[in-house]
Amino acid sequence: MIEMISAILPFFIIMGLGAGIAPFIEREKWIEVLNKYGLFIGFPAIILASLTKVRDYSTLDLRIIYANISILLISIALILFISKIARLSKEIRNTYMICSFWGNVAYLGFPLLSGLYPDSKNVISVIIAVYIIVVFTVGVIILEISQNEKSIDILLLLKNLLKNPLLLSVLAAIALVKFDIMLPKVLQTSIDMFAASASPVVLLSLGIFISRKIQFNKNFIHSAFISSYKLILLPLIFILILQFFNFSKIDSSISIMESAMPLAITPFALAEIYPLDKEIISMAVIISTMLSLFTLIAISVLIQ
Template identity: 30%
Template sequence: MKEVMIIVYQISILTLLGLIGFIAGKTKYLAENAGTVISKVVIKLTAPLLIFITLAGRELDIKKISNIGWVYLLGIIFLLIAFVFGGLISRVMRLEEATSNIYKMHSMFGNVIYLAFPLLSSLYGDDGLFYAVIFGIVNDTLLWTLGIFLVNKHEKSSLKENLKRMINGNTIALSLGLIVLIIKTILGESVNNIPYLSNVSGFIYDTFHMLGSTTFPLSMLFIGLILSETKIEKVSDLLKRAHIFVLSLFRLIILPVLAMFILAVFGKSIDPIARYVIILELAMPCGTIVPALAAEYGSDYRSATENVFITTILGIFTMPLIVYWMQSLIK
């Protein structure tokens, strides 16, 4: 029960931050392009710095390396399972091709940075954020390959062009952070004996940490601004979109519960926090980047926006349930 109260408290804080962004957007207190600007600041600046300091500020051991491998491998497996189920559900519900492709994307790709990073950091500290970064790389690997293929099926785009998108601030920060992490692990305590290195590295770390930590509130403001731009003419029209609620049930409940039982039975050798992170990442609402990609490639961005809107609202209530079940099942 204590863990549930913690997540309710943390989600309440994040929800309030999102509400501030929503009000600022609805009242036009912030400019219409504020969400776009904040998104670019997060993705291109603060999130890369957060990823870098999360990795560079740690040291590896054999058990940690094993857990990283499990998070990456299981992340790939569960996201591909989500893709298959999304395809089956969209076929049963006879969705049009563009809507079906968005449906498959949102079955796979959740809000693994904007919402997951601040939530997992508040729940499990640096360890939670560390594994969340690894899962984020899994998400990006599939997003910029399979995801781009789905959203861009009506156009011809080479695999080379899609892979180029994987070279960005986040992957560069990941690479640099891993290099520092490996060097620190190899050298161990002898790193501290290098003259002035400790002072310089501490100064850089504190600076990057100060800016990187703004990722959390900025992310929630961005989500609020995005939701404020969602135009729902009639609630009754939205309630008729049964496929969105089926998607919500699958993303917010079925997929994480499936992962929960599999990890409880077969994942006992994996760090519990790593397992918690995988489950909660899979329980996140639909990813906010998908509507932006859909708009960019001329796909069904309206359906994508509705998916984000509904799952984000419902996710506020489902995530505490997932944490309660998860803490009861996995020790």
């Protein structure tokens, strides 16, 4: 428990710094610039740096990939089913769907879990890639269907997917490993430097973001439920299902901890394109991030 507290506190110190400087800066401009850096440079660099450094994936238990994909799809189906029965609006239903599983798996999850499991960076990287693939394929397709219920332009959808820097970085990393292509040392060093800068930059942005005031209105209930599902129920679903399979302790722990990460800001950006509720998302980001300091520690103790 002490190890987990020591590992997680630096991330919240950076977020606290962001919240502290928020009143003295142009908040929205800072958030936009820092998040774009993370989206187009930092996050892709993390994916490329982590996936390409480990060339031998023969020891990786592929079942853990299938298990993570399956559980995420089960979660998506469950949320859509419940929200349909509850007769939620399209915007709120989409918000529940995308926010229920997409957490801060890279900027918080990768450095935190890499510190706790330094010899398992390949597993951490692959599981992050799973989340990216699911959110930008299944998740985006569901959002596209909800937005264009009468007709869907498949070619336009594929074009938009292939323009996504996160998905492209995963595909590029897979290709480099598959064909055993080694990047020039100077390029690899540059990517490593960008990757190292990603988490502090985006966590600072997240700190600025969560300094917003929470509105205690009807949407607060939705945000609180999403946060509870993301931080508590989803990890418990992972624990329940993974215990029936003979996975290594580390593989299971990494999967569970990644599922317990607080909501990331990505859905807020997706709300610019798709029918999602920005207010619910923003409050869920704030609530889940603040509570995750305690829930991540609790989950880590539970799975020890």
